[in-house]
Amino acid sequence: MTTGSREGGRRMVRALAGGWLVALGLGASAAAAQEVVAVKAARVITVSAEAPVLQGVVLIRGDRIEAVGTDLEIPAGTRVIDLGEATVLPGLIDLHVHLTDPEDAHWEEVLLTTTPAQAALYGARNARVTLEAGFTTCRDMGPTWSYVDIDLRRAIDAGVVPGPRLQVAGNYVSATGGAGDARQFSPYVDVPLVQNLADGVDAVRRTVRTNLKRGADFIKILATGAILSRGIPPGAQQYSDAELRVAVEEAARWGRSVAAHAHGTAGIKAAIRAGVRTIDHGTMLDDEAIALMQAHGTYYAPTLYVHEAIVTQGGELGIPAAEVERARSIAGRAQDSVRLALAAGVPMPFATDAGVFPHGRNAREFALRVELGESPYDAIVAATRVAAEAIGWQDRVGTLEAGKYADLIAVSGDPLTDVRELERVRFVMKGGTVHKDELTRR
Numbered sequence: 001m002t003t004g005s006r007e008g009g010r011r012m013v014r015a016l017a018g019g020w021l022v023a024l025g026l027g028a029s030a031a032a033a034q035e036v037v038a039v040k041a042a043r044v045i046t047v048s049a050e051a052p053v054l055q056g057v058v059l060i061r062g063d064r065i066e067a068v069g070t071d072l073e074i075p076a077g078t079r080v081i082d083l084g085e086a087t088v089l090p091g092l093i094d095l096h097v098h099l100t101d102p103e104d105a106h107w108e109e110v111l112l113t114t115t116p117a118q119a120a121l122y123g124a125r126n127a128r129v130t131l132e133a134g135f136t137t138c139r140d141m142g143p144t145w146s147y148v149d150i151d152l153r154r155a156i157d158a159g160v161v162p163g164p165r166l167q168v169a170g171n172y173v174s175a176t177g178g179a180g181d182a183r184q185f186s187p188y189v190d191v192p193l194v195q196n197l198a199d200g201v202d203a204v205r206r207t208v209r210t211n212l213k214r215g216a217d218f219i220k221i222l223a224t225g226a227i228l229s230r231g232i233p234p235g236a237q238q239y240s241d242a243e244l245r246v247a248v249e250e251a252a253r254w255g256r257s258v259a260a261h262a263h264g265t266a267g268i269k270a271a272i273r274a275g276v277r278t279i280d281h282g283t284m285l286d287d288e289a290i291a292l293m294q295a296h297g298t299y300y301a302p303t304l305y306v307h308e309a310i311v312t313q314g315g316e317l318g319i320p321a322a323e324v325e326r327a328r329s330i331a332g333r334a335q336d337s338v339r340l341a342l343a344a345g346v347p348m349p350f351a352t353d354a355g356v357f358p359h360g361r362n363a364r365e366f367a368l369r370v371e372l373g374e375s376p377y378d379a380i381v382a383a384t385r386v387a388a389e390a391i392g393w394q395d396r397v398g399t400l401e402a403g404k405y406a407d408l409i410a411v412s413g414d415p416l417t418d419v420r421e422l423e424r425v426r427f428v429m430k431g432g433t434v435h436k437d438e439l440t441r442r
C-alpha cells in the first residue's frame with residue numbers, strides 16, 4: 001500500500017512536470033532519453049518537396065527526426081528497426097474527430113444517460129485506438145460533455161494515456177435551435193451543464209473568449225444546420241454574417257483559428273467570407289464557393305465516409321431514421337463538391353467525423369477520395385502535409401524531415417498502388433516511441 005501511494009505520488013510529479021514542459025513549449029517528451037533509432041524500410045514516403053519517395057532510413061534522436069536519406073551513416077550504438085519490405089510514411093492526421101463520444105449512442109441520449117467521467121474514459125480508449133490506426137495527430141471537433149477533450153489532450157501530452165497529438169475545440173459554438181443545440185427535449189427538460197449556445201455578436205464573442213480561456217486550441221462554430229440534429233435543416237445558414245465575423249475576429253485576437261461546420265451553400269460562403277480557416281463537411285459547394293476559398297486561402301475538409309457510414313449502418317450506429325434520410329439526400333452533393341474542389345486544386349486536408357462511426361476506421365476515407373479522382377499520393381499528402389498546414393503545425397508534423405517530431409507509420413504493401421493499405425497500419429511511432437509493431441516481431 002505504501003509503495004503504491006509513493007508510486008502514485010511519483011506519477012503525479014511526472015504528470016505535473018510534463019504539463020510544465022508543455023506550458024514552456026518544449027513538449028513532454030523533450031525530457032525523454034535522447035536514444036538514437038534508425039527505422040529502415042524498402043520504401044519511405046517523406047511527403048517532402050525534395051525527395052517525396054525513396055528507399056532508405058529515418059534517423060531519430062529522442063522525439064525528433066534527425067535525418068532522412070538513402071545512404072545515411074548510422075552512428076554506432078544506434079538501435080535499428082528494420083521494417084523490411086514495408087512502406088514508411090509520416091503519421092496520419094485527421095482534422096475532424098470526436099474522440100470523447102461513445103460510438104453507438106445518439107448525443108441526446110448521451111446527455112441524459114452518461115457522465116463526463118464516462119466520456120473521459122471512452123476518450124482515452126478511442127485515442128489509443130485512433131493512434132494504433134496510424135493517426136498521430138488529430139483535431140477534435142468537440143465533445144458532447146463540454147471541455148472533456150481538453151482534459152484528454154492534457155492527459156495525452158503528459159504521457160498519462162497514449163493517443164494522437166490533439167488540437168481540441170473544447171465546446172461547440174452554436175445558435176439556439178442550430179446544429180449544436182442538443183436540447184431537443186421537452187421544453188421542461190434542460191441540461192444546464194452544457195452551455196454551448198450563443199446568440200448575437202456579444203454572446204458569440206463571449207463564448208469564443210470562454211472556450212479559449214478554458215483551454216481550447218481553436219474555435220468550432222456551427223455555420224449551418226447538421227445531419228445529426230433535429231433543429232434547423234443542414235442546408236440552412238444558422239449564424240448571421242456578423243456573428244460569424246465576430247467569432248473569427250475574436251479568435252484572431254488570441255492567435256487562434258476557426259473551423260466551421262457547414263453543409264449548405266450560403267452558410268459555407270458566409271463562413272469563408274468571415275475568414276474561417278477550414279470548411280468542414282462543405283457538402284454543397286458551387287463554383288462561387290470554390291472561388292471564394294481560393295481568394296481567402298480557406299481549407300476544405302470534406303467528410304465522405306461518414307455519409308456512407310450513416311446511410312449503410314445508421315441503425316447499428318444508433319442514428320434515427322429521419323437523420324439517415326437526411327444523410328442519404330445529400331451524399332451525392334458531397335461527392336460533387338469534392339470533384340469540384342479537386343478540379344480547382346483547392347487544398348483539401350483529410351477529415352472524417354470519426355465518432356459518428358467507430359474510431360479506428362478513419363482511413364476508410366482514403367478510398368472514397370481516390371474513387372473521386374484524387375491520386376493515392378495526393379490523398380496521403382492531404383492526410384499529412386496539407387492537414388498540418390491547415391492547423392498551423394507544419395513546423396512539427398506532416399512530413400518526414402529533419403527537426404520534425406518522429407511521428408511515423410508503416411504498412412506492409414505500397415499505398416501508392418493500393419491506398420486501402422492505409423486501413424491496415426502495422427507500425428506506429430509517435431515522438432520516437434513505438435506504440436504498435438506487427439512488422440518486426442515474428
Ligand SMILES: [Zn+2]
Pocket residue numbers: 096098141353
Ligand atoms: Zn463532426
